[in-house]
Amino acid sequence: MSGTKNNPKNRSGSHMGFKYISMKLEENIDNVKKSLLHSSDLMVRNLEFANKKIGIVFIDTLIKSEVLETQIIQQIIQNPKETIEETVSIKEIKTSSSFDESVVALVKGNAVIFTDHETTAIILNIALLESRSIEQPDSEQVLRGAQDGFIESLETNINLLRRRINNPNLVIKYVTLGRESDTSLAIVYVDSIANDELVKEIERRISYIDVDYVTNVEEFIEDNSFSPFPQMLTTSRPDRVSANLMDGRVAIITDGNPSVLVMPITFFSFYQTSDDYNSRWMMVSFFRLMRMVSFIISISLPALYIALVSYHFEIIPIELVSNVKSSLEYIPFPPLIEALSMQITLELLRESAIRLPSPISQTLGVVGGLVIGTAVVEANLISNTMLVVISITAISSFATPDSEMGTSVRLLGFPLMFAAATIGLIGIVFGLMIILIHLCKLESFGTPYFAPFAPFRRKDLKDTIYRVPMWKMTDRPRSALPKKLRSAKNPRGWKQNEE
C-alpha cells in the first residue's frame, strides 16, 4: 500500500471533530449522538459496573440483540468480575482511546462501552451478518461437481475458499476501500505458488483506488478499459476460484458482491467451465472444440453471409444458389439492413427477457421468437436464410460459458458486418485481423492475453482448445508465471509398477 492516502484510520471520522474520549460519560454519549447525527437506531444502555457508571452504545439494526443481552448486559449485572473484559463473554474485544475509532466501530456493528472517568472505550464485536444461504449460482450452472456458490458476505466466501484449500500458505489480505463506505476487500492467493511481482502489482493498482463507494474494482485495475474483451474472470463458483488460485492466480473478493475477480487471465479461460474437470477428457475436448466453433460462428457468420450474398455469389455452389436466390427474391432491403435489424431485434428480446420474471419472459420468447420470426418472413421483410443465419449466431453466442465474453463476441460481429458489406470477404479478413492484432496486444497484469497461442506455448495448449487427461497436466499454465511450475509428479505411477 502506498502512503497514508488510503489508510482508513486517517480517512473516516475526520469530519467529526472529537478526537479523544472525554472523562465524562455523558459528554461521550452526547458526542456519539452528535457524530451519528442523532440516528434513530442508535441505542444507549446505562448500567453500573464496579461502582462506576458505564454506557453501552450500539446501533440496534447492526448487532445481534440476543448476544448483547445474554453475553454482555446479563453478565455485567449478574456476575461482575474485576474488569469488563473479563466479565463479558465475547470473542473479539478491543480497547481504544480514540473517539473516532469507536464511532467507526459502532457503524461496523460493534457495541462500545464508555466508562465514567476513563478515557478508553471497550469495543465488542457483536455484528449481525445477515446473508442468504449458499446456492448454486444461476449464471454458472454445472451438471457435475460442486453446487455451492459465493454469496454477499465476505467472511462466508473466504470460508468457502479456506475449506477447499487447507493450506497455511493461503494468504488473505484485507484492504478497506471507499472513503464513505469503508468496504472490505480481500486479496487472496497461495503464497507458495503465486508470483510475488504479480501480487505486488495488484496491490499497487488497488492502492490507487480513491473513491467514495466501491462495489466492483474491475474497471479500476484492468489493463485496458478500451477493449471489448474482459481481462479478469468474474465468477461466483468457489471451486473455480480455488482451482485458479492453485494455478498461481490471485482473487479479489469484495464484501457485498458474490462475484469474485480472478487475475491474470487469458482469453481461453473464458471458454473453460467447472464441468470440464468433472467429465472425461474426450467429451470435454469435443465441447471445447464446439465452443471454439461457437466463437468463430458468433463473430463472423452474419458477416460471412452478407459477404457471400452481396459480393461473392460465385462461391456458393450452384445447387444452393437457387435456394438462396428464391428466398432473397422479394426482400426489399440489402442484406446488411436485414442482418442488422434482425440482430437488433434479437438483442432487444434478450435484453427485455433478462430481467423479467420467468413466466413473463416465456411469453416474450413465444411472441418474440415464434411470432416475429414467422411474421417477418411471411411479410417478406427478412429472408428465410437470414433468419437461419441469425438464429445460429445467437445460439452460438449463448454457447460461450462466460456471458460477458459471449456478449463481447456478439457485439464484435457488428463492425464485421459493416466491413463485409463494404468490401466483402476481404473486409472480413481485415476485420478479423484487427481483432487478432488487438488480442495479441492485450495483456492482463503483464501476461499476454492470447497465450498460449500468441505467444505460442506448446506445453500450455493442454487445457485450451482441448483438454488432455488430468494425469498429463503435470505443469501449471505459464500464463500466471507461477513460482512452482510442477503441479503433479506421476499420478498414474501404479501403471508402471504393475507386476
Place this chain on the structure above:
Amino acid sequence: MKNKKFLSRSQLMFFILQSQIGVGLLSLPYMVHLHAKNDGWISVIIAGIVVFVFMFIMWSLGKRFPNDTIYEYSNKIVGKYVGTVISFMYALNFFIISIFVVTITVNILKKWILTFTPPYVIIICIVGTGVYLARENLKVIGRFFTFVSLLILFLVFLELLSYKDANYRYLFPIGQAGFKNIMIGSHDSLTAMLGFESLLVIYPFVKGNAKDVLKYSTFAITIVTVLYTFFLITSFLVFSPEEIQLVSEPILYMLKALSYEVVERLDLIFLSIWVVPIITSFVTYLHIASVGMDKIFKQKNHKKVTLVLGILIMIISVFIPQEDKIIDKFNLIVSYSSYFFIAFIPFILLIVSIIRKKKEQNQLYEN
C-alpha cells in the same frame, strides 16, 4: 537497453517467414516461367541458396554488433555522415517497398475480387491495419506473425486439392531451359523472396546467441524456399507450358477450376486468406522503415513515425495509377535496387568493419 529482447527464437523464424511470403508468390510461377520455362522450380531453389548467402552476410554483420540495428552500426563502421546517409537510404528503401507492396496488392485484389471498388478504399484498409500493428513493438508483431503462420498450412492444403488435375510429365525434361534462363528465373524468384533483409533491423531484438539467430533464420529461409518450390511445382504440374503463358496468377487460376458440393471458387477464399501474409510483409517493411526514421530523426518512439509514414504511404499509393505498365516498371526498379540493399551495402559494411576491426563486445547474455 534492458528488456529489448522481444523476439524468441521461434518467433524470429516466423517473423522472417512471414516477411518473405507475400504478394510476390501469386504471380511467381508466371514470371519465372517467362524465362526458365518448366525448370522454374530449379530457379527457386537457386534463389533460396542465394538468399542464404545474403542472409549470412547480414548475420555476420549483426554478429559483430549484437546490440545494434543497421541504423546504428552503419554509423559506427563508416562514420557519422556516411552512416546516416546509408541509414536514410535503407529507411527510404523499406518505405518504398511498403508502397510497392500496397500498390501490387491493390492491383491483384482489384483484378480478382474487388473489381468496382475504388482503390483508395482498399489502400485505407491495408495501410490502416498495417499501421495498427506496425506501431507496436516487436513482441506484439512476433506474436501475431507466429499465430497467423497457421494459415499457411491451410493455404498449402487448398493447393493440394488441385493435384487431381496434375500431370507430372509437364516437368520433363529437366534442364531444358538452359542455365542462363534458369538464372534469370532466379532473379525473379529472389524478388518474391525479399523480406529477409529485416534481419538487419531485428537482429538485436532476438533472445539467443548468434548461433541461434543463424539457425532459425536458416530454418525460415529453408521453409520459404520449400514452400515456394511446392507452389511452383504445383502450378507447373496443373498447367501445361502453353496454358501457363496465358495466366498471370496461376496459383489462383488452378483453384478457380475446382468445384465442390459445399463451396466453389476456392481462389477467392485463397486470395482472401492470402491477404494476411501480404499484410505481414507490409507490416515488416513499415515497421523497420519507421524504426529507421525514428533513429534518424531522433524521436522518442516509433509510434508517431509509423503513423506519419502510414499516412504518406496512403497518399502516395492513391496517386500511383493502377496500370500494368507502371506497376511493371515499379517492380523492375524495386527488384534491381534491392540488390544494392540486400547484397552490396551489407557486403561493403562487413568488409570495412573487418578491415577497421570494428566490433562490439557482447554484454547482453545475462538472461
